[in-house]
Amino acid sequence: QKEVEQNSGPLSVPEGAIASLNCTYSDRGSQSFFWYRQYSGKSPELIMSIYSNGDKEDGRFTAQLNKASQYVSLLIRDSQPSDSATYLCAVGVGGGFKTIFGAGTRLFVKA
Amino acid sequence: GAVVSQHPSWVICKSGTSVKIECRSLDFQATTMFWYRQFPKQSLMLMATSNEGSKATYEQGVEKDKFLINHASLTLSTLTVTSAHPEDSSFYICSAQGTSGSVEQYFGPGTRLTVT
DSSP: OOOEEEOOOOEEEETTSOEEEEEEESOTTOOOEEEEEEOTTSOOEEEEEEOSSEEEEETTEEEEEETTTTEEEEEESSOOGGGOEEEEEEEEEGGGTEEEEOOOEEEEEEO | OOOEEEEOSEEEEOTTOOEEEEEEESSSOEEEEEEEEEOTTSOOEEEEEEETTSOOEEOTTOOTTTEEEEEEETTEEEEEEOSOOGGGOEEEEEEEEETTSOOOOEEOOOEEEEEO
16 A cells, blocks of 8 residues: 655644755656645645655745655745645656645744 | 646536536646546546547446446546436546657646536
C-alpha cells in the first residue's frame, strides 16, 4: 500500500513567521511531488511541484525534496493570515500518472 | 492557463434519482481526468481515473455501476451518480492532466452534492 504521511496539525504560527510543513512517502520509485493548498469548502490548488532533490523556490514558498530519506517539505516565509488553509502533500506513483494524496496539514497563521 | 471547470457547483436531489456532473478542461487538452470524493474534514479519496476514449479505472471499493464515468473527449469527462442515496452526499472534485506529458493535476472547483 503506497502511502503519504503528514502531520494533521493544526500548525499555528504567528504572522510573519516561517511555517514548515512536512511529508513522508513510502514508494521509493516516486519521481514527482506536489504541494496543494485547500481552503475550507474549496478544491485543492497546486502551489508547488518538485522533481529533483534539493530546494525549489517560488515567491514565499520553498519546496524541499530528499529522495533518500523519502521526505518532502514546504516552507512558507513571511506567513500571512491568508495562508491559513490545509496543505496537501501529493506523490506521483505508477510513472506519475496517478497521485497519492496525504491527509493534509491544517495551518493557522495568527494575525 | 490550466483551468478546469465543473458544473454544477452544487446540486440537491431526491434519494433514488441520478445526477450528472461535468468536468471540462478549458484551455488545455486532458489526456487523463480523475474523480475524487471528499467528506467533511477528510482527505481526497480517488474514485476513478478516466482516459479519453476508454473505460474508466475504478479504485477498490468504488462501485462502477453506481458511479458512471464517461470521458468523451479530450476536454470533457462526466460523472453520473446513479440512484443516489443520502450517504452519497459529498464534495465531488475532478482533476485533469494535460497531453504534454506533465503529470501535474489541475483541479476543478468541485461539486457539492446533497441527497435528501
